[in-house]
Amino acid sequence: MELLERQETWSITYTHALGETASYFYTKIRDEAAIYGKRCAKTDRVLVPPRSFSDETLLPTTDWVKVGPGGRIEAFTIVCEKFNKLPDPPYAFGYVLLDGADTALGGYFRSIDLTEPAAAAAKLKVGTRVMTTFADQRKGEMLDFWFELAA
Amino acid sequence: MSSDRVGIIGIGQSEFRSRRDDASYPDLVREGVSRAMDDAGLDFDAIQAVVYSLSPDAMIGIGNAERLGIDAVGGRNKPFLRINTGGATGISSVAAAYYHVASGMFDVVLTAGADKIGECGDSQTVLNKIWDPSYERPLPLGTINMLAMSAVRYMERYGMTEEDMALVTVKNRRHASLNPKAHLRKEVSVQDVLDSRIISWPIKLLDCCPQSSGGAALVLASERFIRDNKLDAVWITGVGGAAETYWMGDRMGTAPTAEHADAYALARSFAKSYAMAGITDPMRQVHVAELYAPFSNTEFHSIDSARLVAKLGDSVPALRDGDFAIGGRIPVNPSGGTLCTNAIAVTAMARVAEIALQVWGRAGAHQVKGAKLGIASGNGGDHQIFGTMVIEA
Numbered sequence: 417m418e419l420l421e422r423q424e425t426w427s428i429t430y431t432h433a434l435g436e437t438a439s440y441f442y443t444k445i446r447d448e449a450a451i452y453g454k455r456c457a458k459t460d461r462v463l464v465p466p467r468s469f470s471d472e473t474l475l476p477t478t479d480w481v482k483v484g485p486g487g488r489i490e491a492f493t494i495v496c497e498k499f500n501k502l503p504d505p506p507y508a509f510g511y512v513l514l515d516g517a518d519t520a521l522g523g524y525f526r527s528i529d530l531t532e533p534a535a536a537a538a539k540l541k542v543g544t545r546v547m548t549t550f551a552d553q554r555k556g557e558m559l560d561f562w563f564e565l566a567a
Numbered sequence: 568m569s570s571d572r573v574g575i576i577g578i579g580q581s582e583f584r585s586r587r588d589d590a591s592y593p594d595l596v597r598e599g600v601s602r603a604m605d606d607a608g609l610d611f612d613a614i615q616a617v618v619y620s621l622s623p624d625a626m627i628g629i630g631n632a633e634r635l636g637i638d639a640v641g642g643r644n645k646p647f648l649r650i651n652t653g654g655a656t657g658i659s660s661v662a663a664a665y666y667h668v669a670s671g672m673f674d675v676v677l678t679a680g681a682d683k684i685g686e687c688g689d690s691q692t693v694l695n696k697i698w699d700p701s702y703e704r705p706l707p708l709g710t711i712n713m714l715a716m717s718a719v720r721y722m723e724r725y726g727m728t729e730e731d732m733a734l735v736t737v738k739n740r741r742h743a744s745l746n747p748k749a750h751l752r753k754e755v756s757v758q759d760v761l762d763s764r765i766i767s768w769p770i771k772l773l774d775c776c777p778q779s780s781g782g783a784a785l786v787l788a789s790e791r792f793i794r795d796n797k798l799d800a801v802w803i804t805g806v807g808g809a810a811e812t813y814w815m816g817d818r819m820g821t822a823p824t825a826e827h828a829d830a831y832a833l834a835r836s837f838a839k840s841y842a843m844a845g846i847t848d849p850m851r852q853v854h855v856a857e858l859y860a861p862f863s864n865t866e867f868h869s870i871d872s873a874r875l876v877a878k879l880g881d882s883v884p885a886l887r888d889g890d891f892a893i894g895g896r897i898p899v900n901p902s903g904g905t906l907c908t909n910a911i912a913v914t915a916m917a918r919v920a921e922i923a924l925q926v927w928g929r930a931g932a933h934q935v936k937g938a939k940l941g942i943a944s945g946n947g948g949d950h951q952i953f954g955t956m957v958i959e960a
Binding site: 419421424426430432434435438441461463464465467471472490491492493494495496497499500501502503507509510511513517518519520521522523524533534536537541542543557558559 | 764819822
């Protein structure tokens with residue numbers, strides 16, 4: 417028998433409140449081109465991105481700590497496939513342990529030739545030193561900064 | 568023999584395919600349920616409670632689709648509970664059904680669900696929404712690139728290569744070719760995998776699971792009910808679970824509480840289910856395993872976590888040696904596993920169903936000879952919520 421289909425698209429708008437901790441983090445990025453983490457007083461761990469409490473001790477974090485701009489690559493991937501409503505490939509992104517931080521922060525890796533993914537992967541090896549680069553015009557969001565291989 | 572064991576008395580699974588244009592969503596739920604009820608030889612009056620297995624709504628495009636599934640599971644006038652732990656949903660649902668029976672409140676419980684991921688054109692877009700809107704959502708995170716980053720760290724620590732990843736696909740596709748219910752059943756070579764297009768380096772197309780449609784159901788019962796009604800059963804003798812921190816970046820860095828290369832919380836979950844089942848030496852006591860691994864690389868850290876090898880990373884040389892193929896030391900994913908069939912809402916339930924069939928001796932062409940004790944696992948969220956079971960004849 418003839419089997420029929422019906423197509424639908426979900427498009428739902430949310431206006432998410434970021435809360436005090438993420439608001440401070442993004443304000444510093446926007447106004448000072450600086451990345452801050454938050455320290456757990458009990459363990460001394462500096463959590464980046466900052467959170468209002470430590471998932472380890474379950475205590476509130478206390479003081480803000482400026483981290484980076486240098487760091488080391490902890491994880492990366494090079495995406496070569498197009499996914500709907502996600503960026504056009506290829507792009508490289510991953511996680512970087514910024515100097516002074518104890519946890520890794522996600523971000524794009526830019527200024528790397530991605531034509532040959534395996535060759536790019538060799539350049540992005542875990543442990544590679546990177547520098548944080550900030551956009552000239554910053555809005556207070558994750559895309560205001562990215563990582564480039566350290567000179 | 569204790570008198571409070573919980574048995575599996577009925578198993579139903581669809582033949583999983585990309586699309587099922589002949590069946591609505593409740594039709595697919597009904598398919599697994601009907602087969603499980605036939606297998607158990609019971610009618611719906613015997614079912615005292617229902618645990619409904621359904622992962623993110625957006626994957627099938629129906630909000631709170633458990634409502635739509637109530638009729639398909641015969642849920643009217645019965646306690647009804649939906650479980651959602653992402654990819655672990657299916658095994659979490661079996662665990663919840665187990666708790667229902669083990670508590671003594673119910674003698675017979677049905678757990679069931681279905682998925683139609685082949686109808687979702689944007690599954691990685693849906694999965695991007697599992698990340699928090701504050702910090703991580705602005706990045707193009709998805710389950711593929713999240714586990715590609717696990718692969719990168721696993722390569723760094725244990726020397727896994729792209730060829731090793733390909734060997735997992737080759738093994739599981741060979742297994743799936745023996746399993747008529749599996750979705751991807753065509754055998755492939757290492758070169759086929761290496762030549763397939765890169766999705767998120769080092770993961771290539773043939774390192775990835777498919778988007779599957781189909782249903783699954785299990786009927787669980789108390790030992791007393793099984794004995795009184797002279798039913799046949801296999802037994803859930805170990806149940807474990809462990810969650811992990813949300814933050815992927817906390818599983819790396821200076822002094823991580825876990826390691827993103829490894830499935831740290833999965834190992835903890837296995838330790839709990841082994842302790843409950845009295846297993847002290849999994850390398851010798853486990854006969855067969857169905858481990859949730861949607862990408863080839865993730866089978867290695869799952870095998871490590873199940874302690875089917877002596878130490879972390881040893882799964883790589885052992886897989887090269889054929890240890891985990893049917894006929895090998897401990898066959899892993901003899902059904903073809905999640906890599907060959909992934910209907911997310913019931914994928915981890917299928918792991919339990921397949922192990923139950925194995926220890927029952929009813930697995931058919933992919934039967935592991937002499938299997939009497941098997942293990943199953945499910946992983947959900949951002950590599951974050953894990954469930955494990957031990958099942959014995």
